[in-house]
Amino acid sequence: MTESPNPNYLSSLESVFGFSSLRPGQREVVEILLAGRSSLAMFPTGGGKSLCYQLPALLWPGVTLVVSPLMALMREQVDFLQEKGVAAARLDSSLDAGQAQGVYGRLRKNEIKILYVAPERFANERFRHALANCQIELLAIDEAHCISEWGHNFRPDYLKLARLANQLEVRRSLALTATATPKVARDIQEAFGIVTSDVVQTGFRRANLAFHVTPCAAEERDELLKQKVAQIQGAVIVYVTLQHTAETVAGVLQRAGFSARAYHAGMRAEAREEVQNAFMDDDLRIVVATIAFGMGIDKGGIRAVFHYNLPKTVENFVQEVGRAGRDGQASHCEVLACLDDLNTLENFVYSDTPDQKTLKSVLEHVLLLGEDFDLSLYQLSRSCDVKPAVVETVLAYLEVEGWIESRGAFYAERSLRFLRGRDRVLAGCEEGERNLLAKVFATGREGRSWLHVSLEEASQQLEVPTTRIAQVLDELESYGDLLVKPSQVRRRFRRLQPTDSSQVRELSQRLGETFAGREERDISRLESVLAFLASKKCLTLSLLQYFGEEDSSTCGHCSVCRGSSAPLGERSIPELSLAELAKIQEVIAERQAALRSSRQLARFFCGITSPASAGARLKRHSSFGILSAFPFLEVLTAVQALGKTR
Ligand code: ADP
Numbered sequence: 001m002t003e004s005p006n007p008n009y010l011s012s013l014e015s016v017f018g019f020s021s022l023r024p025g026q027r028e029v030v031e032i033l034l035a036g037r038s039s040l041a042m043f044p045t046g047g048g049k050s051l052c053y054q055l056p057a058l059l060w061p062g063v064t065l066v067v068s069p070l071m072a073l074m075r076e077q078v079d080f081l082q083e084k085g086v087a088a089a090r091l092d093s094s095l096d097a098g099q100a101q102g103v104y105g106r107l108r109k110n111e112i113k114i115l116y117v118a119p120e121r122f123a124n125e126r127f128r129h130a131l132a133n134c135q136i137e138l139l140a141i142d143e144a145h146c147i148s149e150w151g152h153n154f155r156p157d158y159l160k161l162a163r164l165a166n167q168l169e170v171r172r173s174l175a176l177t178a179t180a181t182p183k184v185a186r187d188i189q190e191a192f193g194i195v196t197s198d199v200v201q202t203g204f205r206r207a208n209l210a211f212h213v214t215p216c217a218a219e220e221r222d223e224l225l226k227q228k229v230a231q232i233q234g235a236v237i238v239y240v241t242l243q244h245t246a247e248t249v250a251g252v253l254q255r256a257g258f259s260a261r262a263y264h265a266g267m268r269a270e271a272r273e274e275v276q277n278a279f280m281d282d283d284l285r286i287v288v289a290t291i292a293f294g295m296g297i298d299k300g301g302i303r304a305v306f307h308y309n310l311p312k313t314v315e316n317f318v319q320e321v322g323r324a325g326r327d328g329q330a331s332h333c334e335v336l337a338c339l340d341d342l343n344t345l346e347n348f349v350y351s352d353t354p355d356q357k358t359l360k361s362v363l364e365h366v367l368l369l370g371e372d373f374d375l376s377l378y379q380l381s382r383s384c385d386v387k388p389a390v391v392e393t394v395l396a397y398l399e400v401e402g403w404i405e406s407r408g409a410f411y412a413e414r415s416l417r418f419l420r421g422r423d424r425v426l427a428g429c430e431e432g433e434r435n436l437l438a439k440v441f442a443t444g445r446e447g448r449s450w451l452h453v454s455l456e457e458a459s460q461q462l463e464v465p466t467t468r469i470a471q472v473l474d475e476l477e478s479y480g481d482l483l484v485k486p487s488q489v490r491r492r493f494r495r496l497q498p499t500d501s502s503q504v505r506e507l508s509q510r511l512g513e514t515f516a517g518r519e520e521r522d523i524s525r526l527e528s529v530l531a532f533l534a535s536k537k538c539l540t541l542s543l544l545q546y547f548g549e550e551d552s553s554t555c556g557h558c559s560v561c562r563g564s565s566a567p568l569g570e571r572s573i574p575e576l577s578l579a580e581l582a583k584i585q586e587v588i589a590e591r592q593a594a595l596r597s598s599r600q601l602a603r604f605f606c607g608i609t610s611p612a613s614a615g616a617r618l619k620r621h622s623s624f625g626i627l628s629a630f631p632f633l634e635v636l637t638a639v640q641a642l643g644k645t646r
Helices: 007-015 026-034 051-057 071-083 097-108 119-123 125-132 156-167 182-192 218-230 243-255 269-280 314-321 341-352 356-367 377-384 388-400 422-427 431-443 455-462 466-478 501-533 539-546 578-590 598-605 611-615 632-644
Strands: 039-042 063-067 088-091 114-117 136-141 172-177 199-201 209-215 235-239 260-263 286-289 302-307 331-337 372-375 404-418 451-454 482-495
Touching (some): 007 051, 026 172, 051 136, 051 172, 071 088, 088 097, 119 125, 119 404, 136 156, 156 182, 172 182, 209 539, 260 269, 341 598, 356 372, 356 377, 356 388, 356 501, 372 377, 377 482, 377 611, 388 404, 431 451, 431 466, 578 598, 598 611, 598 632
Parallel strands (some): 039 199, 235 302
Antiparallel strands (some): 372 482, 404 482
């Protein structure tokens, strides 16, 4: 901290943002950046991280680039800045071609001070090209914990950001996060070259939050929740793990006379918005939600956050309870801790891990396709039966290790919907175009109301470049004769080094180990949750310690400080009955194409869908999910044993 703060930024704090003073940590970060160095800012959610880059950005001649994975937050920030008269913009997938064009034009003319982008945007060649001609004063990375394998939400595309900061010659970087353990902080520092004295951490302690852990059995939970909610006056969030639990628990509360609604990602966008608005306007008291709820919820008076199910990680827990008591008033945070929840949480982890055979087939698809190639993430995920997120991770690893280079994305199909009869549309065209269009239409696949034209196929059949076909269709759309919807997104790559099958084998082994390591870390994160819940030490102090804060004063109002804590109890692990084993055998004998490997079978029995099983409509199978109360590893072991004796 300097003695004489730069008066320039303080004056815009008042004149642009209308704030009278800085919050803890903001001054330190701003001054590190103004001095030309990179920084890591660790403030709790709502602590005011964004201002740390928004304020200095106004003083620099070039552009500040903000990378954020959350589109909704990006939009909110841009609206906020534009309202204050700051030249801010965003480039995300919701913009149409004309809007994106406008942003590129302003970027070229150096008319943008702060530009928000999603991490995927850097795969876009046009974007990288546009940036090469810009003076990037600062690269701000929101949710920077995503860069670390030790973080709870590791995203390999974040690894590329550090390399990019160098390539683009950005002057300085700012990593922002609300939840970083000491290990994660070290990873971030290393990636962006941030010295320890430039790490600014404000305390995570929230003195107004009282943490409580109440061990209970699954069947007691509804009754307990009703009693506890009745004691709270004001708004309440109840967090659950699964979408259907959100529905059932909201029903339980409604029937008991509470004003409660469910909120989860499986609901239609309008319904979700309605629930959120009612809650924000105090027309709804209780939201029973999955983690989908809460991003960007800036409601001051939430009086309680209950965890009906165990949180997935300590980081998630901190983020979720962080939504309580934003107004500084005393608020209640309680976990109804039932160890039976561990099955579901562990099953999520295990089911995500691809086996080596699967990895090998993904790699063969990717690395043996030739030098310049393109692929559909969706198709690849379907044919190899792994989640798209896993394919994405594999691709990002390959890129970080220098095997491939991402070269953007394109739409391989155009879906057409005629607003007038096809003949009449054609009759209105000039002759040359009419002939071409008639042939293009003839190559299409008829859907119920759309005609799907593959640009590549049409181009090959008609010996006309794909760009020309796209162009005539676009022109036709501009006459208002039909709607054109780009579809079937494909990603373009270049292979940077020739790869043979022995390298693929070696690579799939190494990647297999990487994924196994991730699995192990995710499981140990669950153990950290249990350790926190079972803590015999002040719960506030336990949390602070997890995030590496040295503090020793107890909070005085958590269940441990009040002496009301109870042991967590035992986890009950049921054994598979003979009837259940017989069911497993039955399904194995069906030899379903989507259930070839043991992992596929185990996922099926535990009720976890995969791209292939969803495609084969196996969710409707009478044995789907019949073993969801059992640990995944137990089911997997049984499947492997029975599969061998077949
Ligand atoms: P974070 O990203 O750390 O979760 P935000 O940057 O979204 O938090 O800030 C939270 C809220 O605090 C926003 O409404 C923001 O405008 C406000 N804010 C930030 N800094 C200040 C300040 N110095 N004075 C008053 N309000 C502030």
